[in-house]
Amino acid sequence: MNDILPWQAALWKQLAGRRQHAHAYLLHGPQGTGKRILAERLMALLLCQQPVDAQACGQCKACQLLAAGTHPDHYVLEPEEVDKPIKIDQVRDLVSFVVQTAQMGGRKVVLLEPAEAMNLNAANALLKSLEEPSGDTVLLLISHQPSRLLPTIKSRCVQQACPLxxxxxxxxxxxxxxxxxxxxxxxxxxxxxxxxxxxxxxxxxQGVLDQRALVVEGVKKLIKRQQSPSQLAEAWNAVPLSMLFDWFCDWTHRMLRFQLTADTRGLGPVDMAKVIEYLAGKVSQPRLLVLQDWLLEQRHKVLGKANLNRALLLEALLVQWAELPSHG
Incomplete structure (x- = not known):
């Protein structure tokens, strides 16, 4: 099991020291800050038969079964495929687990990540289990974007912001x-x-630096009319769509910021700084605001796991970027 991360120490002491646990926790914070590690350690502690100093002992039968992935009273719910939603059938299976009696006579613990991957039907199917879980069941929900969760989901959990x-x-x-x-x-x-x-x-x-270099080179060629939007959309096939929209949203935001402040310190990483400064001087602010609104709308669809035509979406994005210098 991974060690608690240094920035989680105070929160872990608080959670592990509780005599009575809530039936549902919502652990939230930016992705990549260790929420899963925290949740897995809490799951291990809650299932352990002989905890020592507010830590799972690692030696009892429950700890051994959990380490082997065969503990009958733990349940992990994730999307069946990367970047796909959690479906209602998956939540129904989880609900069936929750209503069962614990096979080892202790708690049942559920870990669900990411909670915002549940589609509307799946989220609604979980509500009753969140409100009235059967027996001694603790649900640990992990969310990278709690603003995308239904208010009814959040209201049924103890919401815990995880430290950065x-x-x-x-x-x-x-x-x-x-x-x-x-x-x-x-x-x-x-x-x-x-x-x-x-x-x-x-x-x-995942090779992000190589992917970033490929995209930056492509954007520069696009602006110089050396590559077409369709060619780039195909060349970027291996780059995650969410990452592309994160970058383009960031670049558009930096252009707007530079137009307002003329502060070169806000141009961001050096690989795109000159491009952002150049485009900011070529495109009107109203046009940039229209582009930003469109980007944010499409990014919301991407993050919401909408069924999108990747090639057409990227071409639409790149056509708009190619036209920026002519919208002064």
Whole structure:
């Protein structure tokens, strides 16, 4: 089991020291800050038959079964596929688990991540179990974007904001996790992960720096009319759609900010700074605001797991970007 992260120590002491636990917790905060690690340790503690100093003992039968993934009283609910919604049938299976009697005579514990991946029907199917779980059942919901959850889901949970590491803590943890990388690369990864160290580690494993370089090069060629929107949409096929919209939303925001402040310190990472400054001087603010609204609307659809035509969506985005210099 992973150790508690340094920035989680105070919260862990608070949670682990409770004599009586809520029937449902909503652990929320930015992705990549260790909420899953915290939830898994709490699950282990709640299921342990002989906890020691507010920690799972790791030796009892319950701990051994949990480590092997065969504990009958624990349940993990996640999307069946990456970036897909949690479906109502999955939640119905979870509800069937909740109403059963604990097979080992203790608690039942459910871990659900990410809670915002539940579609509307799935979320509504969970409400009764959240309000009146059967027996001694604790539900641990993890959310990276709690604003996307139904108010009825949030109101039935004890909402717990999870602490964020500061830049020094993030960099130290990332340096220990990726000792082969130099300081500049670690800083670049942290910047792309919005300061979340576990997200930075995951992005590195996905090859994010190479993907970023590919996209930045493509944007520059697009503006110079050296590549077409359709060519780029195809070339970026391996880059996650959510990541692309995060970057384009960020770049548009930085253009608007530069138009208002003329502060070059807000241009962001050096790879796109000159492009952002150039475009900010070419496009009118009303046109940028229209583009920003469109980007945010499409990003919401992407994050909401809407059934989108990726190629057409990217082409629509890139056509608008290609036309920015002509909208002064």
């Amino acid at each position: 590491p500061d830049h020094k803590q993030s960099l130290a943890w990332l340096r220990q996790s990726l000792p082969e990388l130099d300081a500049d690369t670690l800083e670049a990864l942290l910047a792309l992960a919005a300061g979340s160290p576990l997200a930075a580690q995951r992005l590195h494993a």
